[in-house]
Amino acid sequence: MKKPVVFQQENLPQIAEKILKGQVGMIPSDTLYGFSCDALNIGAVEKIYSLKKRETTKPFIVLIDKIDSLSNLNIVISEKQKMFLQNNWPNPLTVVLNCPEENLTYIHRKKNSIGFRLPNNEWLRKLLKQTGPLISTTVNLAGEPPINTVEEAIKEFGSNVDFYVDAGPLESPPSTVISLAGDGTIKVHRQGIINVKENYI
Numbered sequence: 105m106k107k108p109v110v111f112q113q114e115n116l117p118q119i120a121e122k123i124l125k126g127q128v129g130m131i132p133s134d135t136l137y138g139f140s141c142d143a144l145n146i147g148a149v150e151k152i153y154s155l156k157k158r159e160t161t162k163p164f165i166v167l168i169d170k171i172d173s174l175s176n177l178n179i180v181i182s183e184k185q186k187m188f189l190q191n192n193w194p195n196p197l198t199v200v201l202n203c204p205e206e207n208l209t210y211i212h213r214k215k216n217s218i219g220f221r222l223p224n225n226e227w228l229r230k231l232l233k234q235t236g237p238l239i240s241t242t243v244n245l246a247g248e249p250p251i252n253t254v255e256e257a258i259k260e261f262g263s264n265v266d267f268y269v270d271a272g273p274l275e276s277p278p279s280t281v282i283s284l285a286g287d288g289t290i291k292v293h294r295q296g297i298i299n300v301k302e303n304y305i
Contacts, residue, residue: 107263108258108262108263108265108267108268109266109267109268110254110258110267110268110269110270111267111268111269111270112269112270113132113227113269113270113271115269116227116230116231116234117234119131119231119267119269120231120234120235122266122267123140123141123142123231123235123238124142124234124235126141126142126145126147126148127141127148127266127267128140128141128148128151128152128155128265128266129141129265129266129267129268129269130243130254130257130261130265130267130268130269131228131231131269132225132227132228132269132271132274133167133223133225133228133240134194134195134196134221134223134224134225134228134276134279135196135274135276135277135278135279135296135297136242136243136250136252136274136275136276136278137242137243137250137251137252137254137257137271137274138240138241138242138243139152139155139156139239139240139241139242139243139265140167140238140239140240141238141239142235142236142237142238142239143166143177143211143236143237143238143239144236144237146210148239149164149210149211149239150210152164152239152241155261155264155265156241156244156245156246157245157246158241158246159246160213161213161214162213163211163212163213163215163217163218163219164211164239164240164241165198165218165219165220165221165239165240165241166211166218166219166220166221166237166238166239166240167220167221167222167223167228167232167237167238167239167240168220168221168222168232168237169222169229169232169233170222171186171189171190171193171222173232173236173237174201174220176236176237177203177205177208177218177237178203178205178208179201179202179203179218179220180202181201181284185201185284188284188290189222192298192300193221193222194222194223194224194225194229195222195224195298196221196223196224196276196277196278196279196280196296196297196298197221197279197280197282197296197298197300198219198220198221198279198280198281198282199219199220199221199282199283199284200217200218200219200220200281200282200283200284200285200293201217201218201219201220201284201285202216202217202285202286203216203217203218204216211239217283217285219281221240221279243257243261245260252273252274252275253272253273253274254268254269254270276297277296277297278294278296278297279294279296279297279298280292280294280295280296280297280298280299280300281293281294281296282300289302289303290302290303
């Protein structure tokens, strides 16, 4: 078995290069560690499903570096939605938006919506500027608790993960998940670290 590659956070160019080559890595986010890959690489996305033994009907979230990046994925938002995002991002707040694009079915898994987050983590936003949008999902086998250290993850996944980025132990409440898909109503799917009320925007 090949030896897992572990990077420190300062090795950002090498990390970006690996992601753009289609590799899957464990990287720190603004909440917990996540398995991440280039969101536009179908093979890499499917590899994460296999790694986690996750149901293939459950979509992953997508990390972006700025609100304008939504348009690169053909996500259309209203002015009210854009104002809401400007007022609430960057934050550990995942926002589900309409995405009827058939060529993104491998991300939205026929749900016609995708959860996006603009992370409150400067290092990660710098990485996103180099890589474009990234898939992100907790580091664990489906149904198991999240893994919060690189050492634990290597014991579980070893060289099945292409590289690991070490930022020390990470433990944080999960992101809040809301939906703006549909009629403009804020629907709260999960109250996390950011408190959001259900209402009209």
